[in-house]
């Protein structure tokens with residue numbers, strides 16, 4: 172029974188149902204997806220009375236993935252198991268069944284391949300960038316036949332542009348909102364993309380030499396995909412430099428605070444220049460704060476920064492290691508990423524007021540390193556009067572809450588961030604609070620697809636918050 176390369180899921184399902192209804196045993200069939208596979212029934216009618224058959228839902232969903240596997244025996248394996256299932260539907264739940272285990276492995280391989288495709292396809296612009304619908308193309312070499320089942324993901328994501336994903340097998344073409352598949356397109360000669368350097372820079376930024384695990388990295392981003400990914404150009408160099416960079420990071424690791432207090436406080440005074448006399452009193456009070464134990468180990472309180480006339484206020488969690496030492500919010504790694512994304516979202520950081528829910532750095536000391544610890548609810552509540560005072564001084568039109576601690580401090584709700592991100596909520600006094608990720612979440616994400624998706628979402632939240640603040 173020859174299977175088509177396009178639309179194989181429906182074709183296999185219809186064929187298998189027909190054979191099963193007419194009691195055709197697996198050994199009477201030869202399945203294949205190549206030109207050489209014999210078409211046993213020659214496209215003719217199946218003989219015999221069809222009887223109703225029911226197939227467990229779990230099998231249908233598994234088969235819908237397995238049909239895209241590259242193993243030429245996949246159709247035969249599926250049908251042989253389906254045949255056994257007729258009289259023993261409980262087999263679907265039998266973990267010891269070898270046939271089922273083999274199919275589950277194939278299903279998993281296909282899912283993994285779809286996941287890689289979503290993460291590693293890199294489009295290049297092939298049309299006029301000023302055209303009403305811009306045009307992009309990518310070359311990708313999946314391990315399994317995953318273009319067709321994954322194309323809807325790209326159609327949802329890039330619905331307002333035309334794009335093509337070429338593969339050595341079946342290619343996906345999305346034009347004017349319509350998706351189709353084409354067989355055997357030759358490999359196109361794709362131009363370099365202006366965004367390529369951006370990918371390289373982004374990858375260099377999120378690469379942490381101290382956390383380098385080559386095995387995990389090559390398993391998450393297998394080498395076979397590297398050649399079509401611009402950012403992979405940086406990988407070998409980053410791996411080679413990693414030990415030296417990690418050593419340098421360890422040597423530069425901050426020592427514990429007290430010796431630096433004076434210097435840091437002098438810096439703090441310089442950056443507090445946008446405060447009026449009224450707000451200067453608040454700064455002095457926060458500096459003396461002992462409302463929770465966090466002041467004991469921190470170098471200093473870190474105050475908000477930015478014009479008190481700002482329409483947009485951005486609230487993070489608490490100062491990190493560098494912020495604690497230098498007395499300024501968002502200047503360490505998370506702050507630098509925040510700056511970069513805020514800039515691409517059209518935010519001028521100098522026009523926004525940036526602060527934290529908690530003003531002292533909470534950490535545990537491990538050797539010479541100070542490891543960040545999230546503040547607990549009591550600490551957030553203890554610090555809340557200072558945040559409220561800042562809000563009173565600045566009177567922002569909109570506040571962006573970055574991360575769960577800020578969202579809790581501003582709204583009193585500790586609901587999970589995943590259910591709230593991108594939503595506009597409100598403070599008890601009605602001020603709009605747009606909830607988004609904390610930039611350190613983007614830094615921590617190991618999975619490139621998750622990182623890219625989170626970065627896109629974060630950038631669009633920042634842009635939206637900025638836009639709402641100008642409007643109100």
Ligand code: URA
Pocket residue numbers: 487488489490491494499500501502503505506527
């Ligand atoms: N993370 C925060 O939430 N705030 C900072 O100031 C730095 C890192």
